[in-house]
Structures are given as C-alpha cells and as structure tokens.
Amino acid sequence: MQFGRFRIGLRTLKTALAVMIIITAFYFFHRPPFIAALASVFALRESWDKTLSFAKIRLVSNTVGGLLALIYFLVHAQTHNATWVSMIFLPLLVIIAIVFLDGFNFNSGVIGALAALLMISLNIPAGATVLYVIDRIIDTFIGVLVSIGVNRFASPKPKR
Template sequence: MQFGRFRIGLRTMKTAMAVMLIIIIFYFFKRPPFVAALASVFALRESWDKTLSFAKIRLMSNLVGGILALIYFLVHAYTHNATWVSMFFLPFLVIIAIVFLDGFNFNSGVIGALAALLMISLSIPAGATVLYVIDRIIDTFIGVIMAIAVNRFASPDPQN
C-alpha cells in the first residue's frame, strides 16, 4: 500500500504480525513480552533467506548477550547490588561482547547482543532470581523463532 511517499510493505506487516503473536502468546502464559517482541523485530528481515541467514547470527548474539547478562546478574547479586557493578562492570561486559563477536566474525550480531545484554541487565527487578534472567534469555530465542516462523509462513512465496 502506498500513501504518497509512505508505504506499508510486506515486511512491515510481518513484523507487526510477529509482535502481535508474541504479545498474545505471552499474555496467556503471563510473561512479559518486551524482550521477545524486540528480538523478533531485530531478527525479521525482508526475505525468508535473509531471515534464516541472519537468525544464526541473531541466535549466537542472543546467547552471548544472555550469558553476559547472567554474569552481570551473578556479580550484581554477589556484591549486594553495588552501584559500581552497573556503572563499570556492565560497560566492561559490553566491551567483552563486541570483542568476542568481532573475533568470531559475527559483527552484524553486535547490536542484537548488546540489546539483549542491556535489556535483560537493566530491567532486572529487585529480588529477582537467576530464573528471571534465564527466562529473559529464553524470550530472546522465542522472538527469533517467531520471526523465522512468521517470515516463512506469512510470505506469498517461501523465497520472500
């Protein structure tokens, strides 16, 4: 659909569909949909092939960001929520994520890894347990899987 210089394309509709499905599913499971919805937006690409190809990078970046968020949580809890952990240790973990992904030539996954790391780390509620962090890591994978599924089944041609 075209409205002057603005258009609503298939990728826009598929992105909205992935977000909608995540919100609906997470509503019934009483889980916060934020992390999964954002992960699906990051992962969905203009074609099935590009989404599938990018999904491998996105899954690796989610894993890196999630593991570093778990390390952040453990250090933060161990230091009794010391402020310096957020101010200095978390930026150090950002460096670790960038260097690691760059070293393995996953440069296109850096933003996704940092998004996962920061979304999880900076939204941990007081009194949360390790299970909270693990749930958010799982949410990032659910978001990527949803993007893959929507892009596969909502395309008029499997190659698109």
C-alpha cells in the same frame, strides 16, 4: 499500499504480525513480551533466506548477550547490588561482547548482543532470581523463532 511518500509493505505487516503473536502468547503465559517482541523485530528481514541467515547470527548474539547478562546478574547479586557493578562492570561486559563477536566475525550481531545484554541487565527487578534472567534469555530466542516462523509462512511463495 502506497500513501504518497509512505507505504505499508509486506515486511511491515509481517513485523506487526510477529509482534502480535508474541504479545498474545505471552499474555496467556503471564510473561512480559518486551524482550521477545524486540528480538523478533531485530530478526525479521525482508525474505525467508535473509531471515534464516540473520537468525543464526541473532541466536549466537542472543546467547552471548544473555550469558553476559547472567554473569552481570550473579556479580551484581554477589556484591549486594553495588552501584559500581552497573557503572563499571556492565560497560566491561559490553567490551567483552564486542571483542568476542568481532573475533568470531559476527560483527552484524553486535547490536543484538548488546541489546539483549542491556535489556536484561538493566531491567532486572529487585529480588529477582537467576530464573528471571534465564527466562529473559529464552524470550530472546522465542522472538527470533517467531520471526522465522512468520517469515516462512507469511511470505509469498516464489514463482517457478
């Protein structure tokens, strides 16, 4: 649909559908949908092939960001929530994520990894356990998987 300079395309509708599915499912499971919804938006691309290709990168980058967030959590908890861990150690983890992904030629996954790392690390509530961090890592994977599913089943079939 076109409204002057503005249009609503299939990718826009698929993105909204993926976010709706996540918010609805997470509501019933009493989970915060933010990280999964954002991971889904990052992963959804204009075609099935591009989504599948990018999903591989997102899964690797989510793994890197999530594992570094877990390390952050453990160090932060071990130091009794010392402020320097957020100010100094977290930026060092950002460097590690960039260098690692660049070294393995996953440059297009850097932003996703940093988004996962920072979203999880900077939103850990007081008194959270390792399980909270693991749940948020799982949420990023759920978001990517929902995007793959929506793009697979909500895309028009190619003409032969």
